[in-house]
Amino acid sequence: MPLLASILAGIIPMLTYLLIIWKMDKYEPEPLKLIAANFLWGAIGAVILSIAGSYFFVLFLQIFSIYESSMVHSVIIAPVVEEIAKALFLLYIISKRDFDNITDGLVYGAAIGLGFGMSENIFYFITYGTTVENWIFLVAVRSTFSAVMHGLATAVVGAFFGMAKYSNLKFRYILPPGGLAIASFIHFMWNYSVSFENTFYWGFAFIVVAAISFILIFGMSLKTERKIIKSELKGEIPDNHITILLSKLKKEPGWVDEVEQKNYIKSAINLAFRKRQLQQKIKQSKTLIEDDIKKLREYLSSVNITNEEE
Numbered sequence: 001m002p003l004l005a006s007i008l009a010g011i012i013p014m015l016t017y018l019l020i021i022w023k024m025d026k027y028e029p030e031p032l033k034l035i036a037a038n039f040l041w042g043a044i045g046a047v048i049l050s051i052a053g054s055y056f057f058v059l060f061l062q063i064f065s066i067y068e069s070s071m072v073h074s075v076i077i078a079p080v081v082e083e084i085a086k087a088l089f090l091l092y093i094i095s096k097r098d099f100d101n102i103t104d105g106l107v108y109g110a111a112i113g114l115g116f117g118m119s120e121n122i123f124y125f126i127t128y129g130t131t132v133e134n135w136i137f138l139v140a141v142r143s144t145f146s147a148v149m150h151g152l153a154t155a156v157v158g159a160f161f162g163m164a165k166y167s168n169l170k171f172r173y174i175l176p177p178g179g180l181a182i183a184s185f186i187h188f189m190w191n192y193s194v195s196f197e198n199t200f201y202w203g204f205a206f207i208v209v210a211a212i213s214f215i216l217i218f219g220m221s222l223k224t225e226r227k228i229i230k231s232e233l234k235g236e237i238p239d240n241h242i243t244i245l246l247s248k249l250k251k252e253p254g255w256v257d258e259v260e261q262k263n264y265i266k267s268a269i270n271l272a273f274r275k276r277q278l279q280q281k282i283k284q285s286k287t288l289i290e291d292d293i294k295k296l297r298e299y300l301s302s303v304n305i306t307n308e309e310e
Contacts, residue, residue: 006129010122013143014114017151021110024218027225027246028269030107031098038108041089042115042154049085050078050116057081074195079187086112086150087157087180094161097292100273102162103221106214109158110151117147145207149190152210153183159217166280186210225273232272237300245269257304264303271296 022035057077093099093108121142129135160179164172193203226246233242244250245268256264274292277285 006125007122009125009139010118014118014147018111018114021107025103025107030104034098035111038089038111039115042086042112043119046085046116047119050082053081053085075188075192079184079191083153083180083183083187086116086154090158090161094165102159103225105158105162106155106218109155113151113154117150121147145204149207152214153186155214156183166277228276229269229272232275233268236271237268260303267296267299
């Protein structure tokens with residue numbers, strides 16, 4: 001098939017999935033520049049690291065005369081190496097102030113996984129789409145399942161990073177490795193199931209269940225965010241503004257100075273999350289969080305409220 005068709009078939013579905021997931025984060029959408037950075041890491045950085053990591057892994061097995069085959073590589077080596085490579089960028093992203101809950105981890109992780117899936121799909125479409133029928137089959141299966149698996153797996157790691165960042169639990173440091181283990185298992189289950197004709201369709205069913213689980217977890221995370229916003233903004237801004245922030249009405253004009261509306265919404269929601277983070281007593285971040293809260297309160301009190309009584 002033409003090179004351009006394969007490239008577009010790799011890019012368009014993944015960007016569509018990414019846009020849907022970004023839109024799902026309705027209370028505090030992540031900055032597009034960070035979304036793009038995660039997506040590009042998955043598409044380029046993680047791919048390069050995975051190739052290098054797989055090479056050294058196989059070399060290690062050969063040095064110690066440990067049996068290695070294409071099946072071992074696909075089912076065991078690839079899931080571990082690729083999930084580590086994808087997750088490494090989250091170590092950088094987690095230090096950003098925009099990464100402050102489970103929802104953020106789900107979004108950033110999915111962005112990395114979808115970027116990786118995009119590059120892998122383009123390679124497969126170009127290499128194995130030798131006939132029109134083969135190419136259409138590959139595009140359908142890989143765009144619907146294989147690349148989605150990458151997004152779901154790394155989203156799990158991101159969620160565990162989100163839980164670990166602002167947790168007081170003594171075992172919080174084992175959460176990221178735990179998420180990585182689950183992501184590798186998801187990857188393993190998919191690769192294993194599609195390696196055999198009699199388990200092929202079980203792989204499809206597994207990804208469908210994983211995708212439904214992702215949506216449910218995402219919904220639960222948003223529900224938690226809603227509760228945080230509602231409770232932490234009580235007394236900080238007018239009650240009717242809290243109601244508006246939690247609805248589609250927040251985009252409507254007339255309830256706050258239109259020039260400041262976008263920044264007012266973002267600042268109010270950030271204040272709610274910063275207050276909750278302060279309650280979690282993370283010593284390393286306390287001063288920064290307190291400074292953020294002070295600045296956000298000063299800004300919100302300075303904004304002209306045009307329709308407070310509604």
